[in-house]
Amino acid sequence: MGYFAAYLVGTFTTGFGDRTWQVILASSAIVSTLAGLQRLVVRQPESPRWLASKGRIIEAINLVHRYVGEDYTVHPASQVEVKKGAWRMLFSKKYRCRTLVGGLFYACQTFPFFGISIFLPILMENMNVTNPLVTQLLYYALMIAGVLVGIILPRRYFLIGTFLASAAFLLVLSIWHQAPLALTLILFSLFSLTISAALVMDYAYPNELFDASIRTSGVGMCIAISRIGAVAGTFMLPIISNAWGSQAIFIICGTVLLIGGIICYQWAPETSLRFAKHNRSTINEPSGSRVTSSRYSDSTID
Structure with missing residues (x-):
């Protein structure tokens, strides 16, 4: 949508003479300001893995249930301190x-x-x-x-x-x-x-x-x-x-x-979580976390 809007602004912005290109370039400041305000006002959730690593396991599980689905939970290994x-x-x-x-x-x-x-x-x-x-x-x-x-x-x-x-x-x-x-x-x-x-x-x-x-x-x-x-x-x-x-x-x-x-x-x-859910495949293999359907007791998400 941003590319589309940029194309429309660049095509139909006229009437400013030699400064038209500057007006087009400055128009991006409007969108940037709105995005910055949105980040300040709307609370962005942390990642479940980070929350779990800080001991906030209940928050992590609730976040997974809300955005991914009730079929998934947080892998116990996520509670281990994450090293840089x-x-x-x-x-x-x-x-x-x-x-x-x-x-x-x-x-x-x-x-x-x-x-x-x-x-x-x-x-x-x-x-x-x-x-x-x-x-x-x-x-x-x-x-x-x-x-x-x-x-x-x-x-x-x-x-x-x-x-x-x-x-x-x-x-x-x-x-x-x-x-x-x-x-x-x-x-x-x-x-x-x-x-x-x-x-x-x-x-x-x-x-x-x-x-x-x-x-x-x-x-x-x-x-x-x-x-x-x-x-x-x-x-x-x-x-x-x-x-x-x-x-x-x-x-x-x-x-x-x-x-x-x-x-x-x-x-x-x-x-893909959706694909893994139906095929019981492994995602994020380096971490050893497994994602499966809720029919299985080890239903987890990294």
Whole structure:
């Protein structure tokens, strides 16, 4: 929704002459102020694992019941004092696979997302779209729809599926140069729906890959690695577009997404509570916590 609102503000803010760009940039202060006030007024709950580590086990259990469900409780091991993890632990044998998959999947998403979203008007022009404004509005509307879809699905298979599907849509666009305009827009709309659904994982999945003792460092490292993809996409795609056109962008972005899908297939663990509940699989494996259905006495959550 923020991306969509930013697009609308940037498109329809006019009448300020040479200062228009400054007004557009300053408009973000309004949203930032509202977000800051919301954080001050609305009480944000602590994590159950942190509460348990401080001996506040009843609060932790109540929080899990409220936000996750009555089927879950807090693992007894959560009451053990959490020790601060060192940065080097992220690349130890225990965590390095999760660190790399968390950062690389994020980078492979941000490369096409930032590049295509930011330079969407240029792409629309290269694709001979006669009404780029309507197309761009559709693109961002489908982004919102995609996020809503992404909230409810299991992590691992969702990551793999969205990478492969979005790569397929872009590669078809790159190969079928003379596709009818209507089909081109449909494929591009499906791409926007799929890639935006996958973005949900950027905020949830890295947090679920690490134990509480090292979670903040792990998430920070994943985000740092992802910025490589964001910078590369933002910097390289307009150069590629000017040199070889939109077809080359689709080929490169599709290839990056395909690589992301392969990485997730090889190394991404399943962490979804919903999926684990029905399949009695393990999440957050490094901590040894097990999540199962309430039919089992060891129903726990890390």
